[in-house]
Amino acid sequence: MLAYLIRRLFQAAITIVVMAVLVFVGIYAIGNPIDVLISPEADPAEIEAAIRRLGLDQPLWRQFLLFVSNALRGDLGTSFVHNEPALRLIIERMPATLELAVAAMLLSIFLGIPLGMIAGLRHDRATGRGIMAASILGFSLPNFWQGMMLIMLFAVWAGWLPSGGRGDTVPLFGVPVSFLTLDGLQHLILPAINLALFKTALVVRLARAGTREVMLQDYVKFARAKGVSERRVVLVHMLKNILIPVVTVLGLEFGSVIAFAVVTETVFAWPGMGKLLIDSILNLDRPVVVAYLMLIVFVFILINLVVDIVYSLLDPRVRLSGRAE
Amino acid sequence: MTAAVLEIRGLRTWFFTRAGIVRAVDGVDLEIAPGEVLGLVGESGSGKSITGFSVLGLIDPPGRITEGSIRFRGEELVGAPEARLRQLRGAHVAMIFQDPMMTLNPVLRIDTQMIEAVLAHRDMRRAEARALCADALRRVGIPAPEERLKAYPHQLSGGMRQRVAIAIALLHDPALIIADEPTTALDVTIQAQILYEVQKLCAETGTSLLWITHDLAVVAGIADRIAVMYAGQIVEQGPAAEVIGRPLHPYTLALLESVPSHNRRGQPLRQIPGMAPSPLALPAGCRFRPRCSRAGERCHEPPPVSMPEAGREVRCFHPCNRPPPEKTEAAPEPDRRISRPSSRPSPGAG
Ligand SMILES: Nc1ncnc2c1ncn2[C@@H]1O[C@H](COP(=O)(O)OP(=O)(O)O)[C@@H](O)[C@H]1O
Ligand code: SF4
Numbered sequence: 182m183l184a185y186l187i188r189r190l191f192q193a194a195i196t197i198v199v200m201a202v203l204v205f206v207g208i209y210a211i212g213n214p215i216d217v218l219i220s221p222e223a224d225p226a227e228i229e230a231a232i233r234r235l236g237l238d239q240p241l242w243r244q245f246l247l248f249v250s251n252a253l254r255g256d257l258g259t260s261f262v263h264n265e266p267a268l269r270l271i272i273e274r275m276p277a278t279l280e281l282a283v284a285a286m287l288l289s290i291f292l293g294i295p296l297g298m299i300a301g302l303r304h305d306r307a308t309g310r311g312i313m314a315a316s317i318l319g320f321s322l323p324n325f326w327q328g329m330m331l332i333m334l335f336a337v338w339a340g341w342l343p344s345g346g347r348g349d350t351v352p353l354f355g356v357p358v359s360f361l362t363l364d365g366l367q368h369l370i371l372p373a374i375n376l377a378l379f380k381t382a383l384v385v386r387l388a389r390a391g392t393r394e395v396m397l398q399d400y401v402k403f404a405r406a407k408g409v410s411e412r413r414v415v416l417v418h419m420l421k422n423i424l425i426p427v428v429t430v431l432g433l434e435f436g437s438v439i440a441f442a443v444v445t446e447t448v449f450a451w452p453g454m455g456k457l458l459i460d461s462i463l464n465l466d467r468p469v470v471v472a473y474l475m476l477i478v479f480v481f482i483l484i485n486l487v488v489d490i491v492y493s494l495l496d497p498r499v500r501l502s503g504r505a506e
Numbered sequence: 507m508t509a510a511v512l513e514i515r516g517l518r519t520w521f522f523t524r525a526g527i528v529r530a531v532d533g534v535d536l537e538i539a540p541g542e543v544l545g546l547v548g549e550s551g552s553g554k555s556i557t558g559f560s561v562l563g564l565i566d567p568p569g570r571i572t573e574g575s576i577r578f579r580g581e582e583l584v585g586a587p588e589a590r591l592r593q594l595r596g597a598h599v600a601m602i603f604q605d606p607m608m609t610l611n612p613v614l615r616i617d618t619q620m621i622e623a624v625l626a627h628r629d630m631r632r633a634e635a636r637a638l639c640a641d642a643l644r645r646v647g648i649p650a651p652e653e654r655l656k657a658y659p660h661q662l663s664g665g666m667r668q669r670v671a672i673a674i675a676l677l678h679d680p681a682l683i684i685a686d687e688p689t690t691a692l693d694v695t696i697q698a699q700i701l702y703e704v705q706k707l708c709a710e711t712g713t714s715l716l717w718i719t720h721d722l723a724v725v726a727g728i729a730d731r732i733a734v735m736y737a738g739q740i741v742e743q744g745p746a747a748e749v750i751g752r753p754l755h756p757y758t759l760a761l762l763e764s765v766p767s768h769n770r771r772g773q774p775l776r777q778i779p780g781m782a783p784s785p786l787a788l789p790a791g792c793r794f795r796p797r798c799s800r801a802g803e804r805c806h807e808p809p810p811v812s813m814p815e816a817g818r819e820v821r822c823f824h825p826c827n828r829p830p831p832e833k834t835e836a837a838p839e840p841d842r843r844i845s846r847p848s849s850r851p852s853p854g855a856g
C-alpha cells in the first residue's frame with residue numbers, strides 16, 4: 182500500500198510538471214505573453230514594468246524558471262479588473278463552488294444508488310422501467326433549462342425557495358459555508374439539485390447495471406443458500422460490489438461537477454469560481470482565466486489521486502496486491 | 507427404510523424465456539434416505555443444477571417451479587413461504603457450488619462470510635460465532651484457521667476456497683447437503699481429497715448427500731445410489747453398483763462406455779453419437795431417441811418409468827437387459843469409434 186501510494190504520488194507530480202510545461206509553452210512560447218497577461222489598457226510605462234516583472238526580456242529558459250517559481254509562490258498573474266492576484270480571487274470563491282459540488286455529489290449518491298439498485302432488482306417491473314425513464318430525462322434535458330425550470334417552479338410560482346445567491350453563511354474552520362444556516366440551506370437546495378440531476382441519472386444507470394450483473398453472480402446465490410436474509414444479501418453482498426465501480430466513476434466525475442458548476446452558478450447567481458470564470462471571460466480578464474484553468478487541472482489530478490486511493494481501499498484485490506509489490 | 511429426508515415427485519422447473527419455454531427440469535422423481543449418498547449424473551445442461559436449486563427455492567426468474575412436490579423430512583417446500591425456506595437454507599439443507607472461485611464474495615473477508623452464515627440461524631455473540639467458524643475450518647483440514655478467517659477469497663487457492671465452502675455447508679450439521687459438481691473445477695489430486703473428506707464428514711454426521719456430477723467415474727466410488735438425468739428427466743436410477751455393473755438405460759450404457767476404465771484398457775473409447783437436444787426443441791417421444799442405437803417404433807411415444815427389478819427404475823421401452831427391438835426403421839448412425847485420447851475425457855460432457 183505504501184509503495185503504491187508513493188508511486189501514485191510520483192505519477193501525480195510528473196503530471197503537474199507536464200501541465201506546467203504545456204501552459205508555459207502555450208502562453209510564452211506559442212502565444213504572445215504581452216497580449217495574454219498584460220492589460221490592453223495599460224500605458225507604456227506599466228507594460229514596461231510588467232515585462233520586467235514577468236521576465237519577458239529574458240531568454241526562454243529563464244522565463245520558464247521564473248514562471249515556475251512564481252507559480253510555486255502562488256503568483257499566476259494579476260486580474261486586470263480587480264487588480265488582485267488571480268489565484269487569490271479564485272481561491273476566495275472556491276469554498277462556494279466546493280460546497281455546491283459536494284452537496285450535488287451527496288445528493289446524486291444518496292438518491293442515485295438506491296434508485297439504481299431498485300431499478301436493477303425490479304428491472305422487469307413498472308418501478309424499474311419508471312426509474313430508467315426518469316433517468317433518461319435527467320440525461321437529456323439541458324442543464325441550464327432544468328435550472329430555469331426549477332427557479333420557475335419553486336422560486337417564482339410556489340415562492341418556497343430563493344431564486345439565487347448564497348444566503349447567510351457562517352464560518353466553519355475559517356471557511357464560510359451556507360449549509361449551516363437555514364437561509365443558506367434554502368439557497369443551496371435548488372442549485373444543488375440542478376447540478377445533481379445529471380450525475381444522479383448517471384449513478385442510477387451505473388448502479389442498475391452493477392446490480393443486474395452482481396445479482397446473477399454465484400456468490401449472491403451462495404449467500405442466499407446460506408440462509409442469509411434478503412436485506413443483508415442486497416445491502417452487504419450486492420451493495421459492496423456495486424460501490425466499487427460507482428465510487429470510481431463518481432470520483433472521477435467530481436472534476437466535471439466542478440466544471441458543470443459554471444452553468445449552475447451562472448443560472449443561480451451562486452458566487453463561486455464558475456461564475457467568476459464567466460465574468461472574467463466576459464471582461465477579457467485573461468490572467469484569471471489562465472489561473473482558473475491551471476487550478477482546475479491541478480484539482481483534476483488531485484481527484485484522480487484520491488479516487489485511486491479510495492478505490493484501492495474498497496477493493497481488497499487491488500489493496501493487497503499493491504502491498505505485495 | 508426410514509422415511510426419506512428428501513422426496514421429489516413430478517418436479518417441473520421451467521424457464522419462460524423470450525426464445526420459448528426451457529423445460530430444464532421436466533418431471534423428476536428422486537428420493538434420498540437419511541445418511542444416503544445419491545449421485546445425480548448427466549451431461550451438462552441436463553438439468554442437474556436446476557434440480558438442486560429447486561430444492562432450496564433458489565430459482566431466479568424467468569424460471570419457476572411449475573409443478574410437482576418437494577418434501578423435506580415430510581414438509582412440502584414447493585410454495586412454502588420465503589421465510590420458512592430461509593430458515594431451512596444453510597441450517598438444514600446446505601449447498602456447495604461448482605466453481606469455488608465464484609462462490610465466495612470477492613470483497614468480503616472469509617470471517618464476514620462465515621460468521622453471517624452462523625448468525626443467520628443462531629443467536630450468539632460474534633466472538634462465539636467466530637470460534638465456531640475456526641472449528642469448522644479445522645474440521646475440513648484447513649491449517650491456521652484463525653489466519654484464514656482474516657483473508658480475502660482471492661488470497662486462497664481454489665481447493666482451499668472449496669474447503670471453506672464445505673466448512674460453511676457443514677456449520678449447522680444439515681440433514682442434507684447438495685453438492686453441485688464441487689470438484690469439477692479443481693485439479694485431480696485435490697478432487698480426490700475433497701471427495702474423500704466430504705464423504706467422511708457426511709458419514710460421521712449422518713448427513714445425506716446429493717452429489718451432482720457429469721462424471722460417472724466420480725460418483726461410482728462414493729454413491730450408494732445413482733440417478734441418471736437426461737434432458738430434464740431421470741432416465742434410470744438404482745443402487746450404484748448395479749447401475750454401473752448392469753446399466754438398463756441405453757444412455758447410461760453409452761455414458762459408461764465413454765468413461766475410460768481399467769478393465770477395458772486398450773479398447774477404443776466410444777463417444778455418444780449426436781448432441782444433447784436443445785431444451786427449446788426436445789424430440790417427441792423418448793428424448794434420447796435421436797441418439798439411441800436401440801430405438802424402435804414405440805420410442806416415438808414417451809416411455810413410462812418401469813421397475814424391471816427391485817430397487818431399479820428405468821424410463822425406456824427397450825432396456826439393455828432385454829434384446830433390442832426388431833429394426834423397422836433406419837437406426838441412427840452406429841457408434842463412431844474414436845481412439846482413446848491421452849487426457850481424461852468427461853463422458854459426453856459439453
Ligand atoms: N436462467 C436461465 N434461463 C434459461 N434457461 C436456463 C437458465 N438456467 C438454466 N437454464 C437451462 O436449464 C437447463 C439445465 O441447466 P442446468 O441445471 O444448469 O444443467 P446442468 O447442471 O445439468 O449442467 C440448461 O439447458 C440451461 O440452458
Ligand atoms: S425408449 Fe427407445 S429411444 Fe428411448 S432410450 Fe429406450 S430404446 Fe432408446
Ligand SMILES: [Mg+2]
Pocket residue numbers: 551554555556686687
Ligand atoms: Mg450444473
